[in-house]
Amino acid sequence: MTESVELMNKYGEPLRYDRNFTGPRQRDRSCTDVPCLLLFVLFLGGWAFIAQYAIRNGDLNKLLVPTDSFNRKCGMDSGVLNKKNLFFFDLNQCIDPLVPITGCDTPQVCVETCPRETFVWDTMKDKQSFAELHSRLICLSEEHKAQIRTKSDIQDAINQNQCARWYIKSAPFLKRCLFEFSQGVCDYIPSFLLNGGRSRRELHMLPGNATTEVQMQADVMYQKMTDAQALVVPQANGKQTPVDEEPIIQCKRRLNEAVIKEKMMQTDTRLAKLVGNMVAHFYNGTNDAQLLGEKIVEDLVNSWSIVLVACFCTLVASLIYIALMRWLSAPILWFSIFGVLIGLLVGIYFSVKQYIHWENTPTVPVHGLNLHSTVKNVLQNQNTWLYLSIFVGVCFVVILLLVIVLRKRIRIAIALTKEGSKAVSSVISTVFFPIFSWILFIAAIAFAIGVGLYLGSIGDPSFRMVRQLTKSGEVTTEDCVCEGPAINYTVGGSCKPEVFQQYCSVRLTSFFQNRNPCLNTTCSFDSINNPIEIKWAIFYNVFGFLWLSFFISAFSYMVLASTFARWYWTFKKRDVPYFTLTRAFFQTAVYHLGTVAFGSLILAIVRLIRLVLEYIHEKLKKYDNAVTRAILCCMRCFFWLLETFLKFLNRNAYIMCAIHGKNFCSSAADSFNLIMRNFLRVVTLDQVTDFLFFLSKLLLTAGAGASTYYFLDNNPSIIRLNYIAVPTTVVVIAAFLITSVFFGVYSTAVDTLFLCFLEDCERNDGSPEKPFFMSKQLMKILGKKNNLPPRQRRGK
Numbered sequence: 001m002t003e004s005v006e007l008m009n010k011y012g013e014p015l016r017y018d019r020n021f022t023g024p025r026q027r028d029r030s031c032t033d034v035p036c037l038l039l040f041v042l043f044l045g046g047w048a049f050i051a052q053y054a055i056r057n058g059d060l061n062k063l064l065v066p067t068d069s070f071n072r073k074c075g076m077d078s079g080v081l082n083k084k085n086l087f088f089f090d091l092n093q094c095i096d097p098l099v100p101i102t103g104c105d106t107p108q109v110c111v112e113t114c115p116r117e118t119f120v121w122d123t124m125k126d127k128q129s130f131a132e133l134h135s136r137l138i139c140l141s142e143e144h145k146a147q148i149r150t151k152s153d154i155q156d157a158i159n160q161n162q163c164a165r166w167y168i169k170s171a172p173f174l175k176r177c178l179f180e181f182s183q184g185v186c187d188y189i190p191s192f193l194l195n196g197g198r199s200r201r202e203l204h205m206l207p208g209n210a211t212t213e214v215q216m217q218a219d220v221m222y223q224k225m226t227d228a229q230a231l232v233v234p235q236a237n238g239k240q241t242p243v244d245e246e247p248i249i250q251c252k253r254r255l256n257e258a259v260i261k262e263k264m265m266q267t268d269t270r271l272a273k274l275v276g277n278m279v280a281h282f283y284n285g286t287n288d289a290q291l292l293g294e295k296i297v298e299d300l301v302n303s304w305s306i307v308l309v310a311c312f313c314t315l316v317a318s319l320i321y322i323a324l325m326r327w328l329s330a331p332i333l334w335f336s337i338f339g340v341l342i343g344l345l346v347g348i349y350f351s352v353k354q355y356i357h358w359e360n361t362p363t364v365p366v367h368g369l370n371l372h373s374t375v376k377n378v379l380q381n382q383n384t385w386l387y388l389s390i391f392v393g394v395c396f397v398v399i400l401l402l403v404i405v406l407r408k409r410i411r412i413a414i415a416l417t418k419e420g421s422k423a424v425s426s427v428i429s430t431v432f433f434p435i436f437s438w439i440l441f442i443a444a445i446a447f448a449i450g451v452g453l454y455l456g457s458i459g460d461p462s463f464r465m466v467r468q469l470t471k472s473g474e475v476t477t478e479d480c481v482c483e484g485p486a487i488n489y490t491v492g493g494s495c496k497p498e499v500f501q502q503y504c505s506v507r508l509t510s511f512f513q514n515r516n517p518c519l520n521t522t523c524s525f526d527s528i529n530n531p532i533e534i535k536w537a538i539f540y541n542v543f544g545f546l547w548l549s550f551f552i553s554a555f556s557y558m559v560l561a562s563t564f565a566r567w568y569w570t571f572k573k574r575d576v577p578y579f580t581l582t583r584a585f586f587q588t589a590v591y592h593l594g595t596v597a598f599g600s601l602i603l604a605i606v607r608l609i610r611l612v613l614e615y616i617h618e619k620l621k622k623y624d625n626a627v628t629r630a631i632l633c634c635m636r637c638f639f640w641l642l643e644t645f646l647k648f649l650n651r652n653a654y655i656m657c658a659i660h661g662k663n664f665c666s667s668a669a670d671s672f673n674l675i676m677r678n679f680l681r682v683v684t685l686d687q688v689t690d691f692l693f694f695l696s697k698l699l700l701t702a703g704a705g706a707s708t709y710y711f712l713d714n715n716p717s718i719i720r721l722n723y724i725a726v727p728t729t730v731v732v733i734a735a736f737l738i739t740s741v742f743f744g745v746y747s748t749a750v751d752t753l754f755l756c757f758l759e760d761c762e763r764n765d766g767s768p769e770k771p772f773f774m775s776k777q778l779m780k781i782l783g784k785k786n787n788l789p790p791r792q793r794r795g796k
Contacts (some may be wrong), residue, residue: 317700456528483503560749
């Protein structure tokens with residue numbers, strides 16, 4: 001009692017009954033925090049001005065300039081000033097979704113113009129003269145090309161990947177040379193590759209017999225389609241099958257997709273290589289890891305339909321689960337709790353069983369330095385299973401004791417989740433409302449990135465004199481000297497490409513030696529020097545993205561809070577108006593955007609401070625000062641805690657604003673005082689509810705994974721896989737994300753109803769003049785009831 005009096009003295013008196021209070025339905029609302037809304041609008045106007053200035057003065061070509069294999073910017077660096085387009089020796093290696101991650105594994109050179117005719121060495125080497133062939137060659141450098149004297153030299157250069165073996169008539173796209181196929185090329189593809197009847201011109205299209213431009217392009221198509229066929233030859237396990245397709249459709253699709261995308265038929269070898277390289281760190285042997293990577297990719301490609309069906313079933317199951325809580329919340333939530341407890345018991349049994357097995361089974365450690373051997377040794381160690389069984393046992397005991405001690409609080413939490421289920425089921429559109437937020441988030445991200453790129457391109461480019469690296473990563477030792485205007489150029493110093501190219505050359509060793517340009521030393525692009533006002537504009541853009549993203553999140557939260565508060569403060573739930581979500585949306589948009597802007601501004605400022613601290617932390621890493629690290633660590637921890645607290649405060653402020661229509665500061669103060677007056681309830685009920693939601697998400701996720709595994713394991717005739725765990729893992733990750741979205745809305749409902757419940761307890765006493773709005777179950781748990789005449793009683 002003394003503690004309650006102390007809390008009331010410190011955090012204000014309980015709310016008193018107000019006969020004019022009708023919750024979010026009250027019609028005397030006014031606009032809140034108008035200055036903050038005006039500030040936000042002005043800020044967006046400034047952001048729009050910066051965006052149009054950036055688009056008008058920026059040039060993305062500066063950022064999209066292609067780079068050759070020698071790390072030279074085409075058209076910008078010395079040696080390639082007049083070569084603005086990038087040519088790929090084998091474009092097949094570059095049309096790959098993983099190129100942004102792994103890079104394009106083919107020689108790339110800068111050229112003045114993209115080739116306007118097709119060249120196929122294997123077809124043309126015996127039909128044209130050396131001079132004609134030499135003029136068509138595209139090599140790594142003009143020096144490599146100048147060293148070629150005979151056809152055998154051409155063959156050697158091609159074999160050493162110094163010159164391109166083939167290329168097709170191309171056109172520049174974003175300064176990259178891409179294929180331009182001629183019409184009618186499909187007529188020359190051999191029919192056995194197209195799985196159709198004999199082509200009318202097939203007899204003229206044997207490899208090596210091409211003469212015209214179209215036939216040479218078809219020759220390249222023939223070679224590449226042969227390679228693609230090799231990807232889909234049925235393996236020994238019979239798990240890969242070719243895709244049947246009409247000949248003309250297959251050929252035209254190859255042309256429309258630039259031919260190379262079809263190389264991902266059933267298995268993308270480069271994706272498999274990437275996965276194999278990743279697996280190699282955890283697996284015994286590179287070859288085995290590569291094979292495992294190929295199998296994983298194959299399983300992902302073959303099981304995509306199963307994964308989509310499983311995700312859809314998870315979505316439906318989440319909706320059903322939430323709907324069932326309306327009537328069966330207690331059994332379902334207790335089932336979730338006991339499901340986890342039973343799972344822990346199974347874990348204890350399995351751990352003890354494994355401990356007994358390895359205790360009685362003598363083994364020799366697997367000798368190896370890779371992670372796979374280490375993990376295998378750990379799993380074969382009986383102490384591992386002993387410690388694991390102890391850990392799982394402790395978790396089981398702790399959870400069991402918490403359930404026993406908090407059983408009454410859990411009953412109240414169950415009643416709140418039942419109320420939340422009723423609210424969500426009553427306004428089912430709230431479940432899909434986050435889609436609106438996602439669309440706005442995506443638009444905000446795209447806008448901020450676009451403006452940032454254009455701003456980053458404003459300024460003068462700076463160049464630096466650098467030496468090239470060898471394939472082994474060593475710095476070249478070319479003796480490059482400069483004279484005239486470039487006499488002060490030094491390695492690592494600034495330079496101008498035009499001056500460097502004209503006045504820098506390799507040091508002459510004899511008087512009669514010709515002047516040779518520097519090949520391994522270049523004046524290369526370093527960065528763009530942004531003016532100081534552009535740097536501030538970039539800072540403005542970053543802060544704008546933070547503010548806008550928090551604004552979108554806050555607006556979505558307040559709309560949902562207003563919807564669920566309107567449902568709670570409707571005495572007879574059957575009288576909840578139609579289009580409740582729509583009304584809440586327009587009410588928030590008309591009256592409370594200023595409050596949303598105020599709360600999101602505070603979070604944006606704190607987040608910006610955290611980003612600045614992270615930037616300072618990265619910059620000061622090289623100094624390795626213990627005092628500096630300690631100070632930064634404390635500051636980072638403080639602002640993380642501050643942001644976490646402000647998020648909690650903002651959420652409750654938005655709920656109170658949705659209920660009463662007050663400004664941000666008043667709503668935050670009211671919600672904070674209300675929570676502190678009911679501190680014990682908040683700590684227990686809020687945490688218990690979050691814990692129950694986590695268990696529910698865990699149960700649905702585990703159910704999705706187990707169902708997928710059981711289906712795949714018992715239906716091998718439907719789909720054959722190397723590892724059932726691959727699609728199962730994808731389903732588990734997707735299921736957890738899906739359930740997190742649905743239960744995020746559910747959590748908002750429970751948080752809103754909880755504050756309404758606390759206010760209901762303080763404001764009303766159950767008399768005919770001041771009836772409780774809470775459910776009968778909550779009143780029963782709290783030992784309260786409404787003393788209403790029969791005619792005034794409501795229907796739930």
